[in-house]
Amino acid sequence: MEKEKLVDLYRQMVRVRQFETKVSELFAQGKIPGFVHLYIGEEATAVGACANLRPDDYITSTHRGHGHCLAKGGDMKLMMAELFGKKTGYCKGKGGSMHIADMDVGILGANGIVGGGLGIAPGAGLSAKLRGTDQVTACFFGDGASNQTTFHEGINIASIWRLPVIFICENNQYGISLHQSKHQRVADVADRAVAYGIPGVVVDGNDVMAVYEAVGEAVKRARAGEGPTLIEAKTYRWHGHFEGDPTVYRSEKELAEWKERCPILRFGKHLVEMGVATEQELDTIKAEVDNEVEEAVRFAEESPLPVPEEALEDIYA
């Protein structure tokens, strides 16, 4: 991979990290209402996966969707404004964190229903197939969603019709408070691919290059008409299920161990060791991203609120 692309992977992960860190602060200050589910710790998965996608490819996302949205090319300002409930936000303040979408860059929506996107993604795949394009759809979901109806029905229908869909399970170890070992008998969600006659791949979700390569293979298969792949990225969310979650169900030790495997630190170190970038260059990226995030916050804070009556618009086309 050329230097620019490697450095861009780093930058994209930093963008997700800094955005989420700022959202956490703003939520604690009461500036962001509702629920927010943060992606801190999982950045390598969204960034590695989306680096394989074109602007006209699709993704379906989850309640923990900010990382997917940024990685797929979503506009940080419009995202932040939406989190603030402002008129200038992606959804004019009607969606919030769990419903950010951008049809122009193929983001078919975050989703407040666990497993919701697993139902929709095959449809985007079928649409591409019927229209005769080689667009692919990446469907992100968590380990918790792998026990929903949509997981089985969605992957099954995509497999029988050989739809160009990449199912990416972000196994962050917990379905809300329930550890994976308590919510399913298998240790690897990817094992379930056997049931659909498709490849199942386990990948280190904190290794952006590993994710990039695994998803790249799957995208190649999908574009070639060879059907879907199930990829399981093993990762971990540093924050709770939602901001304010006391996380009584996990230990400090476990969290500390996963922080050791921080996808950004790891990849940064790798870039320096490979001579792709210097520490100084990486620091510059962080500073630039800080500015970008500050600008997004400024945009959100200065934006007007919607007019109440707008609540009755956009219900029907």
Next chain:
Amino acid sequence: MRQLSYSEAIREALRLEMRRDSNVFILGEDVGQFGGCFGVTGDLWKEFGEDRVRDTPISETAIIGTAVGAAVTGMRPVAEIMFCDFLTVCMDQLVNQAAKMRYMFGGKAVVPLTVRTPVGGGISAAAQHSQSLEAWFTHVPGLKVVMPSTAADAKGLLTAAIRDDNPVMFFEHKLLYPVKGDVPEGEYVIPLGQADVKREGSDVTVIATSIMVNRALEAAEALAAEGISLEVIDPRTLVPLDEETILASVEKTGRVVIAHEAVTRSGFGAEIAAIIAEKALDYLDAPIKRVGSKPAPIPFSGVLEQFVLPGSQDIIAAVKELV
């Protein structure tokens, strides 16, 4: 005019729309070579092939999910759910996804999806294959709800539903499938949101949906012999609802019976009654009467089923309490 059965009329609308717009396709259980559980899609797969008349696994959630995903990415799917009772299996994709996507995304998505599904009892199909669940969907902003009673209406309204840029629930009645009626040839569109006065009258307004329109017309015929004149109104679409036509009739007759096959309790008749009470109370000369199924699951045995389901005699009895 040429006569077609209700199911032939539906098939004609599908055929014409599929010829007109290559983005229109059908998906559902056994809709291809098998021709649909009630034979509605028939031979469409021969003309359009299995890509556009797609047999799906028995996976209602995947049917609607796939249709939603295809709709938001430029296609115009028509999904068939074999019995409306099975909508319970895919409620999330309809209610939380299809209905709300446009709104949640700030008006930037279009979801041109039609869901066809049969309602109704009368064939000893028992409690999980006989319900009329249309009212559930009228409660969800973002969905449109259509319920034709005649072959011509089925053709014209289905054409409008397919062309509509919103998710439309299209409820057919399984006993109406073989019923023939005059159906215009070629392109025929009935805009959603227009009621139809099926019979003009002066004494009592009967607002009826789906097969109860037929029952109301039978009642009107029987009561005409006794000198009682019924006006029969078919809203045809429940969302959007043509309140104007309903209220104008109430103003004329001052007496109202509302009839649908769904269970009376919390049925769509309750909504119509409330609208009349709010907007036309002064015109009423008698209480509003509702006719619907008794509050029981639809039973299997014919004698039990006929006891639970409403018929023309129930409309006649309701009318007689008013005049």
